[in-house]
Amino acid sequence: DAGVTQSPTHLIKTRGQHVTLRCSPISGHKSVSWYQQVLGQGPQFIFQYYEKEERGRGNFPDRFSARQFPNYSSELNVNALLLGDSALYLCASSLDPGTDLNGYTFGSGTRLTVV
Amino acid sequence: DAKTTQPTSMDCAEGRAANLPCNHSTISGNEYVYWYRQIHSQGPQYIIHGLKNNETNEMASLIITEDRKSSTLILPHATLRDTAVYYCIVRVTGGYQKVTFGIGTKLQVIP
Numbered sequence: 647d648a649g650v651t652q653s654p655t656h657l658i659k660t661r662g663q664h665v666t667l668r669c670s671p672i673s674g675h676k677s678v679s680w681y682q683q684v685l686g687q688g689p690q691f692i693f694q695y696y697e698k699e700e701r702g703r704g705n706f707p708d709r710f711s712a713r714q715f716p717n718y719s720s721e722l723n724v725n726a727l728l729l730g731d732s733a734l735y736l737c738a739s740s741l742d743p744g745t746d747l748n749g750y751t752f753g754s755g756t757r758l759t760v761v
Numbered sequence: 762d763a764k765t766t767q768p769t770s771m772d773c774a775e776g777r778a779a780n781l782p783c784n785h786s787t788i789s790g791n792e793y794v795y796w797y798r799q800i801h802s803q804g805p806q807y808i809i810h811g812l813k814n815n816e817t818n819e820m821a822s823l824i825i826t827e828d829r830k831s832s833t834l835i836l837p838h839a840t841l842r843d844t845a846v847y848y849c850i851v852r853v854t855g856g857y858q859k860v861t862f863g864i865g866t867k868l869q870v871i872p
Contacts, residue, residue: 650804681862686864687864688846688848688862688863688864688865689805689860689862690862691859691860691861694859702859704859734802736804736805737804738804746854747793747795747807747810747850747852747854747860748795748807748810750807750860752804752805752806753804754802754803754804755802755803755804757802
């Protein structure tokens with residue numbers, strides 16, 4: 647079985663642009679969460695989605711948005727990019743929001759560089 | 762989630778046991794201790810978790826003190842592939858995934 651897949655693996659954007667990151671969960675997993683990991687820091691929670699609905703949101707500005715599709719894949723969108731948005735963006739999938747932490751599987755992430 | 766404190770970095774000789782400490786003095790009775798690790802340029806990987814009893818699996822052992830205010834992750838025979846950042850996380854089971862990752866401990870396994 648394929649693990650959590652994220653695309654693209656790397657990309658470079660210019661300040662002020664918009665970016666869309668994609669995540670496909672493990673087959674059978676219906677919940678997807680997004681994390682931002684700035685260099686030298688641990689991952690920080692951005693969103694959780696389950697059954698196409700937002701179930702949790704971290705302390706991020708409204709420039710960050712996400713959605714989940716009927717096939718449970720997800721997109722993370724960031725508008726008006728700032729240099730500080732440069733980070734590794736991680737997606738984690740689980741069966742549902744109540745899954746214990748050990749049931750989470752993370753993807754390898756998308757490395758976003760804003761110049 | 763309870764706050765955790767870990768050393769910023771540690772070194773360990775290849776083949777020796779790596780002992781990674783974590784302090785969680787404000788842990789609540791229903792909070793578990795979880796350990797994840799993150800190898801460079803990959804996503805975090807679950808290692809082990811426990812409530813109050815010591816736990817062992819194929820990857821590591823987890824020793825939790827009797828007062829539950831601290832714990833130690835033990836990698837019995839460290840290899841170069843164990844070089845990674847190790848995160849200690851304290852939280853209740855289930856619940857939505859607002860997991861708090863700290864800075865973690867950068868473990869360098871030396872040949």
